Amino acid sequence: MIAHLSGEIASSGERWVVIDIGGIGYRVQVTRPALEILRQTEGRVTVHTHMAVRDDDIQLFGFLHPSERELFTILIGVSGIGPQIAMNILSGLSFEEFALAILNDDERALIRIPGIGQKSAKRLILELKEKMKGCAVDLSAGRRPEEAKDAESALISLGFSPAEAQQAVDAVLPTLGDRNLQALIRAALAHLRER
Structure with a gap:
């Protein structure tokens, strides 16, 4: 392997x-x-x-991240979801967005993904709801993908590469108690300076 x-x-x-x-x-x-x-x-x-x-x-x-690979492995374990559809899901939604769609029974968010119809969306929600509840702690603590994307954009505009920006935001996001945008950018900049 x-x-x-x-x-x-x-x-x-x-x-x-x-x-x-x-x-x-x-x-x-x-x-x-x-x-x-x-x-x-x-x-x-x-x-x-x-x-x-x-x-x-x-x-x-x-x-790019082990968590994406883990979600991919979970997805291909669902009946009717093959590797290509799993890749479409990961291309269309972030891990957080996918978990929220499952937890909130948001079939419409899932149906927008190529290869996912209403039947597949219902099956995903049914089979993955319990597994995604483990993510609920992080999500309810305020981990919002929009803030992460905004912080990455700010770092890119400061001259960092997209890969550096994403890596820095991902490194500091779990450690922050206060997850507002400014705190996230400051922590990511500090992380980049340490390297």
């Missing part, structure tokens, strides 16, 4: 990147948000992977 890959981006396509590691290129399917970040990143990158082995095919699916 390949858990992660670290190397340089050799090429990319619509939904994939090739990561060069010691002269060997690994083709990894990624989500649209991950693809945008990886294309803008120079130098070495690390992608957390899930390896899917079938009789006639081996595929690598890549994620």
